[in-house]
Each structure stands twice: as structure tokens, then as C-alpha cells.
Amino acid sequence: MARKRKGRDISGWLVVDKPAGLTSTAVVNKVRWAMDAKKAGHAGTLDPEATGVLAVALGEATKTVPYITDALKAYVFTVTLGAATNTDDAEGEVIKTSDARPGDAEIKEALHQFVGDIMQVPPQFSAVKIDGERAYKRARDGEEMELAARPLFVESLVMLDRPDVDHVTLEMVCGKGGYVRSIARDLGEALGCFGHVRELRRVWSGPFEAEKGLSLEQIDEMAKTPDLDAYLLPLEVGLDDLPELRCTPEGAVRLGNGNPGMVFASDVEYGDEAWASFEGRPVAVGIYKSGELHPSRVFNLPD
Known part of the structure; x- marks a missing residue:
């Protein structure tokens, strides 16, 4: 039986202003510890001596990392x-x-x-x-x-x-x-x-700026407190370059199960990549085809 990973089911983005002298992996490990998160990753490695924005994805936000990696x-x-x-x-x-x-x-x-x-x-x-x-x-x-x-x-x-x-x-x-x-x-x-x-x-x-990032000293000071949670950006910030579609209640259920689901489309065209939300919560990313979103990534966010 696989060992259950410890930590909270917390999802979103924490923006760090990385200092010189640390690897990107070390920063991710620090954030995972400070947030007591089960899962974390980063969107784009910085050399150890480089400084600046390192966006750390937590939980389900790790599924949006490729979109930040592809961004300018x-x-x-x-x-x-x-x-x-x-x-x-x-x-x-x-x-x-x-x-x-x-x-x-x-x-x-x-x-x-x-x-x-x-x-x-x-x-x-x-x-x-x-x-x-x-x-x-x-x-x-x-x-x-x-x-x-x-x-x-x-x-x-x-x-x-x-x-x-x-x-x-x-x-x-x-x-x-x-x-x-x-x-x-x-x-x-x-x-x-x-x-x-x-x-x-x-x-x-992408949408993340170094001047709005937290220093490691700030993260240490607020570690494992609600104060640090307040800096967590929502998962969908990582989807900033994709159009958002609203899905029907039935569509949300189908998308949540990995099946194509009905969405309300406006300015998207057949074959466009987009993400769908229901009642303000991200549900899935996928390809729009004839009134439905065909999911490639599904978000399993806790209530």
C-alpha cells in the first residue's frame, strides 16, 4: 500500500522573491513546509545565483504549471x-x-x-x-x-x-x-x-511579479499561520492566458468525472483551449468543441 502524503489539501499560487544562493527546489521545499502542503512545484527554474519571481504552485495548481512555463x-x-x-x-x-x-x-x-x-x-x-x-x-x-x-x-x-x-x-x-x-x-x-x-x-x-513576491524571511515569520495563507493566489491565476467558460450544472458534473461537458461559449472558436468554471470555481481545462469542453486536466478541489 502506498504511503499517504502528509500535509494539507491546499491549492493555489504563492509568489516568492527568490534570493541569490538557493536552488529553486530549495525554495519550493521551504514553501511546502511553511504552508504544510501535500504537493508543491514551481513554474520555471531560476539559477541558484539568480533572484526574482519564483511562482510556487500548491496542490491542484500544479496542473496549471505548463501555462506559466509557456508564458512570457x-x-x-x-x-x-x-x-x-x-x-x-x-x-x-x-x-x-x-x-x-x-x-x-x-x-x-x-x-x-x-x-x-x-x-x-x-x-x-x-x-x-x-x-x-x-x-x-x-x-x-x-x-x-x-x-x-x-x-x-x-x-x-x-x-x-x-x-x-x-x-x-x-x-x-x-x-x-x-x-x-x-x-x-x-x-x-x-x-x-x-x-x-x-x-x-x-x-x-506571466501574471506574477517579483515586487509582489514574499521574501523567505517573511515566509519564515508567517509559516504555518493564517497570515501566510492570506497571500495564496487562486489556482485560476495560472490560467490567465486562457479564456474562461461557464459550465452548466450537468456540465460541471461531467467535466469533474473527466467527460466532455456543456459550457456557455462566447468568443471562443472550435478547437480553442479554454478553462471552465462553475459557481466561481475552476473545474477543468480542455478543448472547446461544439458547445462542450473536452477536458485535458480536471481540478479536484476540496469543498
């Missing part, structure tokens, strides 16, 4: 010019240097090639799998790998500041699967001066 995200980061590292950030060993320092106009011009649908090679130290093994594990053993380029959509990449001749601060808005460290590396190569990320902060991810 914004990063503000500072690139150190004149040096490349083996990790593409300040934690690694310097492997190339240059005395060249591009001007502001040259940097702004170079940014254009990283906007739109681009192909990006992940860093050697990344979680990409090579023959079933994480790339960073092989990189730690000194192995150099030929990682395949991956598609990335970059909505915008702009220069915010030039603190000094050795550094430039940028803001990037992009889709899923992007590596800011790769942008810094490739920008340095394009400018002929090399580069790596010195600081990185994710300022927003």
Missing part, C-alpha cells in the same frame, strides 16, 4: 564585458579575455540580432540532457559537449544602463526555454569582446 517572462541582467567563463556567469572560471570595449551604439545595434525567433545553444553548465545525463554533470567532469541549438522567441532585448565601460545592464522579454547566460555569451562573441552574466533577476513571469 522578463529578466533584467548585467553583463560583464571583456571575459568569457566556462559557466557563462560569474561563478565560473575565466576562459577567454579581451581588452576591447564596445560603445553604447555598438551594443544597441548588436542586440537586434537576438530579437524575434532565434536559435540558441544552451550553456555547457545547464540542465539539458545528453544521452540521459544532465549537461552540467558532464561539464563538471571537464567534458566539452556539442549542444544542439534550440528555438527561442525573444519579444524584446533593450539596453537599460551602462554603469561603466566593463558592464551593461539589459532587459529581455522572452518565451520558455531561454538561457540569459547564453544571450550574454553570444552578445560578447558578436561584439568581439566576450561576456558573461554578473547579475540576473527575473522581474515577472
